[in-house]
Amino acid sequence: MGFLKKITRLFRSRAAIQQLPVGSVTVDRDGRIITSTVSSTYPVELLGEIGRGVLALFREARSAQLPLTEVSVHFGSLLVTARELRGGTIIFLQPQSSLSQPPT
Amino acid sequence: METPHKILILDDDADWLELCRETFSRLPSKPEIRTITSSSRALGMLESEPFRLLICDLKMPRMDGLQVLSVVRRRFPGLRTIVLSGLEDEEFRSRAYALGVDLFWLKSDMQQNSKMFLDCIESLLGRDSDGGFRGIQSKGLMDIIQMECLSRSSTVLRITRGPLIAKLWFQEGELFDAEVEGARGEAAFRRILAWKSGSFENLPAEPGRERTIIKPINALLLESAQDMDENANPATETQFFAASHRETTWKLSLLAREGAEFVISVPPEGLGEPEAFGTQANDHLAAWTSKSLEIARRLGEKIEAGPLSHLVANGMEKQLTVLSHNKKAFLVGWTLDADTNQLLEQTKKLVASWDS
Numbered sequence: 119m120g121f122l123k124k125i126t127r128l129f130r131s132r133a134a135i136q137q138l139p140v141g142s143v144t145v146d147r148d149g150r151i152i153t154s155t156v157s158s159t160y161p162v163e164l165l166g167e168i169g170r171g172v173l174a175l176f177r178e179a180r181s182a183q184l185p186l187t188e189v190s191v192h193f194g195s196l197l198v199t200a201r202e203l204r205g206g207t208i209i210f211l212q213p214q215s216s217l218s219q220p221p222t
Numbered sequence: 223m224e225t226p227h228k229i230l231i232l233d234d235d236a237d238w239l240e241l242c243r244e245t246f247s248r249l250p251s252k253p254e255i256r257t258i259t260s261s262s263r264a265l266g267m268l269e270s271e272p273f274r275l276l277i278c279d280l281k282m283p284r285m286d287g288l289q290v291l292s293v294v295r296r297r298f299p300g301l302r303t304i305v306l307s308g309l310e311d312e313e314f315r316s317r318a319y320a321l322g323v324d325l326f327w328l329k330s331d332m333q334q335n336s337k338m339f340l341d342c343i344e345s346l347l348g349r350d351s352d353g354g355f356r357g358i359q360s361k362g363l364m365d366i367i368q369m370e371c372l373s374r375s376s377t378v379l380r381i382t383r384g385p386l387i388a389k390l391w392f393q394e395g396e397l398f399d400a401e402v403e404g405a406r407g408e409a410a411f412r413r414i415l416a417w418k419s420g421s422f423e424n425l426p427a428e429p430g431r432e433r434t435i436i437k438p439i440n441a442l443l444l445e446s447a448q449d450m451d452e453n454a455n456p457a458t459e460t461q462f463f464a465a466s467h468r469e470t471t472w473k474l475s476l477l478a479r480e481g482a483e484f485v486i487s488v489p490p491e492g493l494g495e496p497e498a499f500g501t502q503a504n505d506h507l508a509a510w511t512s513k514s515l516e517i518a519r520r521l522g523e524k525i526e527a528g529p530l531s532h533l534v535a536n537g538m539e540k541q542l543t544v545l546s547h548n549k550k551a552f553l554v555g556w557t558l559d560a561d562t563n564q565l566l567e568q569t570k571k572l573v574a575s576w577d578s
Contacts, residue, residue, distance in 0.1 A: 135286040138313060162547055163524050171521035175514055179535065182510035188536040190310050191518045194320025194528025195313070198521075216321075 136161075138213040145169035147205030156211065160161050172200040172207050227274035227347045232290065233263040233306070233482040234282045238329070242277070242306075245336055249344055261285035268298055274347055280307040280314055288314075288526055291321045295529075302346050306332060320528035344418060363415060364443055371395045371439050376427035385419035385567065386575040390414065391431050395441070398433040403575060404479070407434035408442065415446045434528040482573045483540060483555040487576065488512050490549050501555065511544055532566060543569040552576070 125206040141155035149170045156165060172189065179186045192214075193196040225468045231242050240255040246255050253274070258264045261282055268276070276294060280287035294301055299341060304325040313324045324346055332339045341483060363381070369388065370379060381388045386404035388410070391552035435442070470551035484500030488508045498504030522530045532545035541556040543565050552573045556565060 135281050135288065135309070135314070138527065140497070140527070158293040161276070167521065167524050171517055171524075175533075175535075176518050178510055178513045179537075181447075182506040184507065184510060184537055184542075186535045186537050189520070190534045192533070193522045194531060195317040196525070196527035198527075214316060 124182065126158055136145075139165065139168070139211045141211055143169060143209045143211070144203070145173065145209065147173070149173055152206070163170050168198065168209060168211070169207070172198065172209055176199070176202055226251065229253050229255050229274065229275045229277060229304075229343075229347075230264060230267060230273045231255065232259075232261060232278045232282075232287075233257075233279040234259050235279075238279075240380070245332070245340070249340055249347075251344060251347055253347060261287075261290045263294060264290065267295075268294065268301065273301060275304065275343070277303045277304045277306050280305060280309055280318070288317055288321065291318065291323060292523070292526070292528075295322050297462075302578040304343070304346070317526075317528055322529075363417060363420075363422075364447075365510045367397070367439065367443070371397065375424075376429065378428055379422055380413060380425050381417070381420050381422045383417050385570045386417075386420075386574050388417075389425075390474060391428060393427065393429055397439045399431055399437055400435060402499040403571075408437065411435065412446050412449060415443075480568050481556070481560060482568070482572060483557060485555075485572065485576060486511060486553040488551040488553075507553055511551045514544055515546055515551050532569070534565060541565065545569060545573065547573045 137157070139156045139158065139160045141157070141212055143154045143156060144152040144184075146152055149166065151162070151165055151169060154165060166200055172191075175189050175191075179189075186202060188199070188201050195214050197210075197212045197214055199212070200207045229246060231239055231246075231535070233239050233242070236259060239259065243255050243257055246253070256267065256273075258267060262285060264278075265277075267273075278290055282290075287307065291303060291305070294303060303323045304327060305323050306327050306329055306505035307314065307318075308329045310328055310330075315338045318326050325342055327339060327342075340405055366379070370377065370390075370392050372395070376393050379390040379392065386403065389400070390397060390411070391399040397411070400407060402410045402414050402415060405413060482500070484498065486496055486498045486501065486504055486507050488496045488511050491512075496504055498508070501507065514535075515530070518533055519530050522528065530546075532543060535542040535544070536558075539558065541558060541560055541562070543554045543556070552569070554566075554569045554572060562570075
């Protein structure tokens, strides 16, 4: 497996464009990724950024005495939906396109 | 003599750039074509000289097209942009459009339909040499209304400001009805006149419509101008309180009409205090509003997910929508039973009315 990955990396074009993540991620209260169904080609650092960003949203809400159970962040091309899980969170990542349902 | 427009084409494939140069040399307006293979140098060129149009590939080493477009969108908002890519993927198309590109075209289509592609580019370059007028620029609503009256038109002027729609009915140069957000007549006309920006279109006249405005247009315009002047610069304490009372009543009625529980508007830092209606807890909510938008914006930039549209949050007791409008951050609170599918639309309407 490791050998195949090395070969693929060797012949991969340097010209690339970052795909958007699709799937779900579970993150603990310290921002560590517990489980993920996002493709392994998506950089783990960026998944970590998403986890930390979402945890920061929940944390800021708590300190504003506004405990939240769910947050959806609507970007132009990605919908990030996160549910609070006892300090951690489960995050659903869904790219948006013109064929997607209109955001709510 | 008019200087030709400049087009910058960015692609990591030098042969493709040569082909583009040859194709674009057929454009009737004979623009100056510059080509470049490096994204960072392209941004440097855009800094140093004015370009009318940037044509950009998506798949490029180091800094990809979407990253370039997100920088361009921030730094050069007036620059027109086209994505010319070999990636036939709906996701990339939507991401590019989400970044505000004017056109997304596939390289294969450009070769097959070169005439149509060149027409699109020519139109984007906006040739002035054809003569004639295209739209009205830098004209206030008062000027547009006066023009309709002076030209004795019979028409319906439909004015759009974000999600808000207003209509003014003219018959042979006389304004005889106005409507906006459930209000009609003179009250609606005054509210519409307070809008500072928007777009308009002329619809066919409706002569059979019931007349609600009797006053001559000049008197209405004068009264509205006086009202706006008094609201902006109250001369006496009584005028100040009257204007402030009118505004408070109007904002509370907006809240009630849209079914929202509360609204908090937060101006950019150092440009005033947050304003809250329907809640006492404005300080920490205002702080959370700005912080949450900032966190989400930073996250969007890191993961290249396109511009932030809005946030929806659910708490134990209420639903919240957060968005930014005209550099202000808005937090709107709704009851838990409010229709989730309508929240964004209602929030946008509320915020647009609020800010007018």
